[in-house]
Amino acid sequence: MNPKKIAGEKAVHYVEDGMTVGLGTGSTVYFSIIKLGELVKEGLDIKGVPTSIQTEKLAIDLGIPLVSMSSVDYLDLTIDGADEANHDFELIKGGGGALLREKMVASISEKFIVVIDETKYVTQLGKFPLPVEIVPFSWETTINTIKKLGCTPKIRMNQDASPFVTDNQNYIADCYFEMIDNPAELNQQLNMISGVVENGLFINMADSIVLGKENGEVTIIS
Numbered sequence: 127m128n129p130k131k132i133a134g135e136k137a138v139h140y141v142e143d144g145m146t147v148g149l150g151t152g153s154t155v156y157f158s159i160i161k162l163g164e165l166v167k168e169g170l171d172i173k174g175v176p177t178s179i180q181t182e183k184l185a186i187d188l189g190i191p192l193v194s195m196s197s198v199d200y201l202d203l204t205i206d207g208a209d210e211a212n213h214d215f216e217l218i219k220g221g222g223g224a225l226l227r228e229k230m231v232a233s234i235s236e237k238f239i240v241v242i243d244e245t246k247y248v249t250q251l252g253k254f255p256l257p258v259e260i261v262p263f264s265w266e267t268t269i270n271t272i273k274k275l276g277c278t279p280k281i282r283m284n285q286d287a288s289p290f291v292t293d294n295q296n297y298i299a300d301c302y303f304e305m306i307d308n309p310a311e312l313n314q315q316l317n318m319i320s321g322v323v324e325n326g327l328f329i330n331m332a333d334s335i336v337l338g339k340e341n342g343e344v345t346i347i348s
């Protein structure tokens with residue numbers, strides 16, 4: 127059993143007719159979006175707000191009707207993956223580079239459902255390098271400032287050795303902390319640095335975590 131598939135599909139039970147739904151990005155929420163595509167074909171009436179160009183393309187291929195975030199005041203629900211989640215429902219996101227739009231969409235969602243496999247449910251955040259979206263202008267200056275917060279930042283690169291560029295035309299600095307003692311404080315400190323657009327810490331945003339397990343079970347933590 128694929129724990130990502132189990133979690134992704136389970137989360138779709140939260141979706142009801144008439145909802146506007148934030149569609150996250152990544153290989154776990156992929157299974158939610160596939161399932162939603164099937165349900166839409168069977169008559170489910172929803173509108174999706176995609177969090178990346180990749181998700182937008184997938185949703186269009188599946189026939190899920192989409193609206194832009196700017197055309198809605200709020201979303202009923204967002205389903206998205208995460209790279210780590212702790213027991214206080216604090217998250218690291220951005221492994222796929224979509225953290226800015228993901229955070230914007232989650233911030234106006236009534237409910238934010240996180241879909242992960244059990245390996246990502248941790249007691250302390252930080253083993254996964256924290257993605258921070260920064261502007262390309264003088265990125266060296268920005269990562270030098272970020273470094274002072276006690277991490278080793280590395281600009282994310284593509285396989286061809288060019289910098290990875292986000293959907294918003296920015297760079298990602300993957301910041302190696304090993305352990306993050308105070309995620310809420312770090313979230314604020316990072317976002318106060320000039321040149322930082324947004325960081326991958328999601329604090330006080332998640333409502334439920336849907337945890338897929340290797341043995342085929344799924345646990346919902348709310």
Ligand SMILES: O=C(CO)[C@H](O)[C@H](O)COP(=O)(O)O
Nearest residue numbers: 152153154207220221222224
């Ligand atoms: O934040 C994200 C993309 O920016 C993803 O939700 C996160 O990286 C988890 O992805 P996956 O489900 O593929 O492990």
